[in-house]
Amino acid sequence: MSDTHRTTGRSPHQHQGTDPNARHPGKDGDDPNGPWEPGYVKLHRSGELKKRGEALWNRMSPCKLCPRSCGVDRADGETGFCHAPSDLVISSFHPHYGEEPPLVGRGGSGTVFFSHCGLRCVFCINHEISMGGEGAPATIEDLAKMMLRLQQRGCHNINVVTPSHYSPHIVLALDIAAEQGLRLPLVYNTCGWEQLEILRILDGIVDIYLADFKYWCGEMAAIYSSCVPPDPRFLESEAGARYSATDIYPDLTKMALLEMNRQVGVAHPADDGLIYRGLMVRHLVMPNNVGGSADILRWIAANLPKDTYVNIMSQYRPMYRAHEFPDIARRINRDEYQQAVDAAQDAGLVNLDVQGFRYF
Numbered sequence: 001m002s003d004t005h006r007t008t009g010r011s012p013h014q015h016q017g018t019d020p021n022a023r024h025p026g027k028d029g030d031d032p033n034g035p036w037e038p039g040y041v042k043l044h045r046s047g048e049l050k051k052r053g054e055a056l057w058n059r060m061s062p063c064k065l066c067p068r069s070c071g072v073d074r075a076d077g078e079t080g081f082c083h084a085p086s087d088l089v090i091s092s093f094h095p096h097y098g099e100e101p102p103l104v105g106r107g108g109s110g111t112v113f114f115s116h117c118g119l120r121c122v123f124c125i126n127h128e129i130s131m132g133g134e135g136a137p138a139t140i141e142d143l144a145k146m147m148l149r150l151q152q153r154g155c156h157n158i159n160v161v162t163p164s165h166y167s168p169h170i171v172l173a174l175d176i177a178a179e180q181g182l183r184l185p186l187v188y189n190t191c192g193w194e195q196l197e198i199l200r201i202l203d204g205i206v207d208i209y210l211a212d213f214k215y216w217c218g219e220m221a222a223i224y225s226s227c228v229p230p231d232p233r234f235l236e237s238e239a240g241a242r243y244s245a246t247d248i249y250p251d252l253t254k255m256a257l258l259e260m261n262r263q264v265g266v267a268h269p270a271d272d273g274l275i276y277r278g279l280m281v282r283h284l285v286m287p288n289n290v291g292g293s294a295d296i297l298r299w300i301a302a303n304l305p306k307d308t309y310v311n312i313m314s315q316y317r318p319m320y321r322a323h324e325f326p327d328i329a330r331r332i333n334r335d336e337y338q339q340a341v342d343a344a345q346d347a348g349l350v351n352l353d354v355q356g357f358r359y360f
């Protein structure tokens with residue numbers, strides 16, 4: 001979990017409301033004027049959702065739920081790089097008003113923050129949760145109840161934050177909650193560094209992918225987020241041995257974003273201003289161009305639709321161990337942020353979420 005996971009650093013937004021009759025341009029088939037239904041409901045009805053959850057569960061022993069592919073037997077009590085046990089640990093769940101406006105609306109985004117993380121970003125603002133594992137044990141049934149509670153409170157979506165190491169639990173909880181009436185879109189709020197095989201299992205379950213693209217250069221990803229190649233004994237097909245420390249992060253993240261876009265397409269707001277389906281990309285501008293912002297934004301423009309929703313984030317702060325690394329030991333300046341925005345516009349991206357530069 002990095003600082004892009006916790007919040008976009010926004011103020012609460014109050015300009016949108018939920019309109020159950022709004023047209024939903026991202027709706028998957030059927031009558032575009034009909035009531036919207038998340039993809040996982042159909043899979044629940046057919047029994048497929050539970051099967052997908054079980055398929056993910058089986059990838060926990062040996063664990064291949066993220067590109068680390070640690071190969072530990074989590075069901076037998078072992079823990080890998082992320083330190084996540086097989087049982088859920090949840091830090092908090094609540095309506096969140098700091099996410100992107102089309103996710104927040106009036107009722108907030110219904111966030112569930114999972115403890116532990118498969119990355120180790122040295123600038124993480126939530127390191128007590130991501131690396132320290134702060135949180136409380138919960139069952140899959142508890143998670144289903146949390147989802148339903150967020151719906152009762154008027155949230156517009158279920159936003160699972162740092163979900164990769166708990167994807168089996170999330171899908172199995174969705175299956176329970178769908179049976180009990182959950183009808184909110186599922187937001188998969190991820191660091192973007194995902195295992196392609198896992199994303200394919202999630203096809204049709206996730207309505208909105210909210211994914212980071214942090215680094216253009218794999219060496220930066222290795223230094224600042226410990227993204228290194230997995231143990232070759234536990235590799236699956238695409239996360240193959242051809243990846244070195246210099247390409248394991250950018251290549252897998254690019255493949256993940258392409259797959260996410262294939263599954264859910266462009267994130268366009270419905271008539272009520274909310275997004276119900278699509279890919280939303282976040283890029284955090286870092287000092288001294290550590291993230292490679294212009295290259296990332298040009299790649300997005302060249303390989304994804306030009307109207308892909310891209311949030312260019314300005315709120316980098318040197319938290320946790322960032323002071324040990326001179327290149328990232330300060331906030332960004334106005335010029336650095338503007339250069340990233342200019343690069344996105346020059347590349348032809350037209351659906352930018354530009355926060356403006358702010359001092360925090």
Ligand code: SF4
Nearest residue numbers: 063066069070080082
């Ligand atoms: S870091 Fe990834 S592969 Fe390793 S135990 Fe955690 S989820 Fe599994």
